Amino acid sequence: MRRRLLLVSMSLVGVLLVALAAPLVNAYAADRTQALFVQRLTDVTRFAVLAEDVIEDGGAGALAADLERYADVYGGTVMVTDAGRDVVAASDTGAVLDSPEVSAAVTDALSGSGSVPPGTVWPWEDKPFVIAAPVGRDAQVLGAVVMVSPTGSVRDSVGRWLLFLVAAGLVTLVATAAGLVSPLVGWVIRPVHDLDRAARRLARGDLASRVPSDTGPPELRDLARSFNEMADNVQTSQRQQRDLIADAAHQLGNPLTALQLRVENLGSPPYEAAACDKVLEETDRLNRIVESLLDLSQVGARDVVTTCVDVPARVRSRCDMWAPMFTELNVDVPARADACAGEDIVDVALDALLDNAAKFAAGSPVDVTVDRDGSGYVRLSVRDHGPGLDPDDVGKVGARFFRGRRHQNIAGTGLGLAIVRARVVEIGGEFTVVPASGGGVRVEVRLPPFSPGSRGTSAPLPDADPVGT
Structure with a gap:
């Protein structure tokens, strides 16, 4: 994948460089072509002025010598013809008007027209300029001067410029690949490779496999965090x-x-x-x-749909059912306190807590209170006045099958509080057991506050073991 991304990235950079260099090369070639054409056209016009007297009076020797010296310096062929298309003077004694391009240029000049600028010269085109100008006095056309000029100087100049741009483009391409594209591709690909290796290790049973979530693009960082959360949940x-x-x-x-x-x-x-x-x-x-x-x-095996629960109303209802089991059951709840929880969470929690109070603190008063804490959570508290727990057992309450060392001979499965704790944590609440001052145990269940936007939502699965194993 890294090679493919590098290839695609470098192809795009190459296309960009070509797009930037092509106008420069074209402008330079057009400028050099135009400069050569103007220079040669100026020379042809000068020869046309010198040829006026030669065509009318004869004596073409001096003009022929000038044409020959010019051809020796600049190359090519220069010819002067009269109105009948006969060659009067030429840089080469064997020059004839046998080329279609030359013949067409002479025809245009004898009709009084000049040569039009040629197309742009490129290094791979070996085509000379054919430039013609009329020779005349006043409105009469006496003949024509035609020049066949090589374009080697332009082709060499454009070729050198093209090679320079190609070399500069290659250097830029290599520098971009080494300094920008390769690190950028590595920055993008490295998290993907880490995820692939971690997924393979996870598939082989290495549940401790995790990936760094602080490198790469934000989208891959989010994916890494999601993968780690998934691995945590699986583990x-x-x-x-x-x-x-x-x-x-x-x-x-x-x-x-x-x-x-x-x-x-x-x-x-x-x-x-x-x-x-x-x-x-x-x-x-x-x-x-x-x-x-x-x-x-069933805890954690399904999404829990939460809704608005009137905690005091549910507490009053369940306490009415449990009241005959106690000599004194004190209930202190507000008129209303809504929590975001499952519909039966209060019933399940109170049934387990009151059942424990009836078994482990038989005959003692039991206090049930509902209020809100400083963070807005609804707090349900059940406190008994029984013998309490051994200090070493307090932190273990809520673990599966846990029985306090003082209550080993009392009937029960040891799963009641484990179920309550798991159910509470599952909806984002908290389960706390603390020794009460003056004896006994106080169990607190904190439920998230209800807001209109929380109705019908699915609570996320807990990230840690919800039953205290």
Whole structure:
């Protein structure tokens, strides 16, 4: 591709140089041709004046000698004819009017007409000038002077000028290629080659392959950044899949082992009824894990259509449903606070957060608040007054299958907050867990503010692992 671009670029530069040089060469050749024609026409006119007396009175010897000396100096042939087309004097004693061009020029001169300027002389044309002038006194035409002049001096001069321009053009072409075209083509092609190599490495499984995004034209820089973002998403997606499979295999192993033991005891009386209950319990646990994994697997697999969500209205509705589960559920929300989110994001988040509060902080008050932070985001906060988390566990909340060391014996899959976190990050929000002053845990979900132009948009996929693996 580099060679093709260089060839095309140099061809365009060459055409430009030819377009600039052609008028110069043509003007120079025309000027030299005109100068030679005027000079020779002046000489022919002078000979015509000298030939007046010769044609009338005779004695052409002196005129013939002048014509011969002129021919020796400038070359060519000069002839003087009378009105009957007979040669009176000539630079060459053997000169005759046998050439069609010479004969036509004499005819024009005897009719009283002069020679017209010839066409431009070029180095590859070996054609002499034929110039004729009438010889006359008063209104009477006595004869004609005709000159056949070589054009070698003009052709040599134009040829040298043409060679100079060609050499200068080649030097300019080489200098342009080395100093401008080649660096410019390299500047354009280098990002393309980097993208090609990175794409090949990515296709071979090197997910860490990236390309520089600070070189080349702006369009290629944008393409490089898009490629890097795509590679980041592919790498993140593969890591999530790998981690999910590993976590799922680990978490499903315990219920399957317990289920196998229960099944083996089904046939050992008198434990049949109790064993069946345990089998059903383990089966329910497996179903919950599988359903949670299915929910988690949908995050990032599709575009999320966001809309205007009245967060306080959704919070009041869900809290009414969960109120019987708590001894004290305090709800503090404004009249309205619109967020740009999926229609069910508030329901999913509150269900998981309130379920965790009911299990891990049973009997303690739970506070649910909605407000706006300094950046305009809608902040949904759920705070319990239970035993809280171990300090080392706070940063791990929201990871798949994570269970705090104080809550290992409480039923659950460990995927609820992971799903909430992934769903929130997916729409451009934030998920935060902090220890609350006075005991307990506060979980905050920040949702992007709604604006009229954001309705019905598709949220981009997150650039990083949304579930904290």
